[in-house]
Structures are given as structure tokens and as C-alpha cells.
Amino acid sequence: MKVLIHKEKREVVDGREFIVAKAKQYFVTDLSKDVHTLYGTISQQDLSKPSGSVIKSDNGKEFFLLDASFIDIYKRFRKLPQTIPLKDIGLIIGETGINPQSIVVDGGLGSGALAAALAHIAKHVFSYEVRDDCIATSEANIKMIGLTNITVKKKSLYDGIDETDVDLITLDLPEPWKVIPHCAKALKTGGFIISYSPSVPQVMDFVNELHKHDQLLYLKTVEIIERLWEIEGRRVRPKSTGIGHSGFIVFARKIRA
Ligand SMILES: C[S@@+](CC[C@H](N)C(=O)[O-])C[C@H]1O[C@@H](n2cnc3c(N)ncnc32)[C@H](O)[C@@H]1O
Structure with missing residues (x-):
């Protein structure tokens, strides 16, 4: 290409x-x-x-x-549900320090955008999804970009996580608080959870549930505002268009075995 x-x-x-x-x-x-x-x-x-x-x-x-390059192909992904923008993916990678030894569990897979960005860095990504159309689209995207370290699983994350000793769990689904007890079991001590939600009630319910689990530590909630600028000679000003609100990223960590 x-x-x-x-x-x-x-x-x-x-x-x-x-x-x-x-x-x-x-x-x-x-x-x-x-x-x-x-x-x-x-x-x-x-x-x-x-x-x-x-x-x-x-x-x-x-x-x-x-x-x-990877990013040229990534930007050509076919997209079904809302994908996480690169501005937010950058923070997830930076704050969790994933690296070529990391094992990641991700869900829902959606169009595979987050799974692919993580698999580009991590050792392996196991991604859960319940919708057949999302699985078909993301598998086509993953094939196009040539990644071989993503395992797609047709399974609800609400029913449990098969993997153990996981370094990072990324949740981008409607009721992430339902996955918290499974995260506590699947993560290695020191591993991270990030939950990505577009709305405030989802963040509230997720963080309130986190506080009930002694093994897990709530770290922070972040919204990244990206502002593009127009540079035309000496006419320099913020662009009037750009990404508005995308989502809130909640970070948590497993601190006890
Ligand atoms: C916003 S999309 C995820 C987008 C994805 N992070 C990406 O970057 O392309 C949410 C996805 O979660 C899936 N989903 C909903 N409930 C789920 C569950 N219980 N287990 C796994 N996936 C689920 C939906 O089918 C949908 O594809």
C-alpha cells in the first residue's frame, strides 16, 4: 500500500x-x-x-x-460504532506504560481501532465482542493492517474474563461497572484498568463500583480536549472545527493480590 x-x-x-x-x-x-x-x-x-x-x-x-505506514492504514479502518480517537489512545498508552511484553484484554472490540493501536505496542491483545457485524469489520481491519497478535473472542465481558496475569484491561462498552469484579481476578498486581465512556452517569457508576473493591485503586478521570490551530502567515488562531467531546477516561489499578 x-x-x-x-x-x-x-x-x-x-x-x-x-x-x-x-x-x-x-x-x-x-x-x-x-x-x-x-x-x-x-x-x-x-x-x-x-x-x-x-x-x-x-x-x-x-x-x-x-x-x-501503520498509522496511514489505521486511518483507513472501516468504522462501525464510535471509535476512540487517537488523542485518547495516546493517553491510555502513556499512562499505563504498555510495552512489547504486555498482555491486554479489550472490549468491546467495535471496529478494532483501540485493539489495533494497543496490539501495535503490546505482546498480545484479547478482545471481546458480542456483535457479529463488529467482529467481521474488525477482523477485516486487523487483516488489512497485518496484525497477528489480536485474538477476537465472541463473548460478553459481563460474563467474565478468561485470561489471567493481564497487564491492562480496556473497557469501552455500555455498562463497564459490570466487568469490575472480573477485572480484579484477571489483572496482575500492578495492572491497570481503563474505562472509556461518553457520559457522566457511566463514569459515576463505574467509579462508585470501583470503590467497593479493596484490591483496586481509583486513580483519576480525564477528558482530553484537542484544539487545532490555523497558521496562515501571521494570522494564527484556533480552528473553529475539530473534535468536540469524545469520552471520559477513567484510570484504576490493581494494588493487592
Ligand atoms: C463504542 S464500541 C467500541 C469501540 C472500540 N473501542 C474501537 O475502538 O473500535 C462498543 C462495543 O462494545 C460492544 N459490546 C457491548 N456490550 C458488550 C459486552 N457485554 N461484551 C463485549 N462487547 C460488548 C458493542 O457491540 C460495541 O461494538
Whole structure:
């Protein structure tokens, strides 16, 4: 898979700067065909050039060719239910310190976005899901990105967790408090739980249930607000569009065997 990037082009006319060609990216999955773009056709032969090559379309427009990286492919995932945005995934990875030795239990799998981001770093991810359409979509996404360390399980997390000695359990389902007793059994001492919920009542019920379990320590609840900025010469200001509220991330830890 390849990525073709056409950079924005500007021209100054009568002292004023105009965008004459907008920035555009193309994700190419079929390398056996020419690619038709807004700025002309890229020939199939050029797609086999090394990553970083500068190639031209049939009408002379310049493109940068890159091998598709993990994140390029990840951004092409087909999405069914709401997925966790990267801003929140970054904090989950940072705060729990998962690494190539980590075992993770995740659920619900949804479109497999969080499971894939975690499997990119961890040793193995076991992800639970109850819906067949989500399992089919996420399995296609996992195959597309080439991950082989995710085990998809058709099972409700409310009924229990099969794994033990788990480093991290990520909960992104409607009633996460129902999974807390199973987390206490499945986690290794020092392991983390994160629960991701869009609404305040879910956070309240989850944290109140956590407090009933001596083995578990409630750490904190975080909402990440991401604000994009527009930089146009000296006109620098926050963008008026962007991700609004996504979800609250609750962190907890198992502190006793
Ligand atoms: C918001 S989505 C999860 C999105 C996922 N984290 C991602 O990044 O793509 C919630 C998922 O939880 C699943 N689910 C609901 N109840 C469940 C349960 N008891 N056990 C496992 N999965 C469940 C739903 O079918 C749905 O796919």
C-alpha cells in the first residue's frame, strides 16, 4: 500500500497570496493500476518507486510517494460504532506504560481501532465482542493492517474474563461497572484498568463500583480536549472545527493480590 501526497501550491498575485492547488492525499491499495487524481493520472509503473520518490502525473503535477505506514492504514479502518480517537489512545498508552511484553484484554472490540493501536505496542491483545457485524469489520481491519497478535473472542465481558496475569484491561462498552469484579481476578498486581465512556452517569457508576473493591485503586478521570490551530502567515488562531467531546477516561489499578 502507498500514499500519494500532493502539497498545497500558493501564488502571489498583485501582492496577495492565493492557494492555486489544495493539498490532497491518496491512499493506494491496488498497485497494479494507474491512479486517477484531481491533478492528473499517476502511472502504475511509478508506484513501484521507492518511498520518498517525487513523481509526476500525466499533466506534470508533482506528487510525493510514501510506503503506507501503520498509522496511514489505521486511518483507513472501516468504522462501525464510535471509535476512540487517537488523542485518547495516546493517553491510555502513556499512562499505563504498555510495552512489547504486555498482555491486554479489550472490549468491546467495535471496529478494532483501540485493539489495533494497543496490539501495535503490546505482546498480545484479547478482545471481546458480542456483535457479529463488529467482529467481521474488525477482523477485516486487523487483516488489512497485518496484525497477528489480536485474538477476537465472541463473548460478553459481563460474563467474565478468561485470561489471567493481564497487564491492562480496556473497557469501552455500555455498562463497564459490570466487568469490575472480573477485572480484579484477571489483572496482575500492578495492572491497570481503563474505562472509556461518553457520559457522566457511566463514569459515576463505574467509579462508585470501583470503590467497593479493596484490591483496586481509583486513580483519576480525564477528558482530553484537542484544539487545532490555523497558521496562515501571521494570522494564527484556533480552528473553529475539530473534535468536540469524545469520552471520559477513567484510570484504576490493581494494588493487592
Ligand atoms: C463504542 S464500541 C467500541 C469501540 C472500540 N473501542 C474501537 O475502538 O473500535 C462498543 C462495543 O462494545 C460492544 N459490546 C457491548 N456490550 C458488550 C459486552 N457485554 N461484551 C463485549 N462487547 C460488548 C458493542 O457491540 C460495541 O461494538
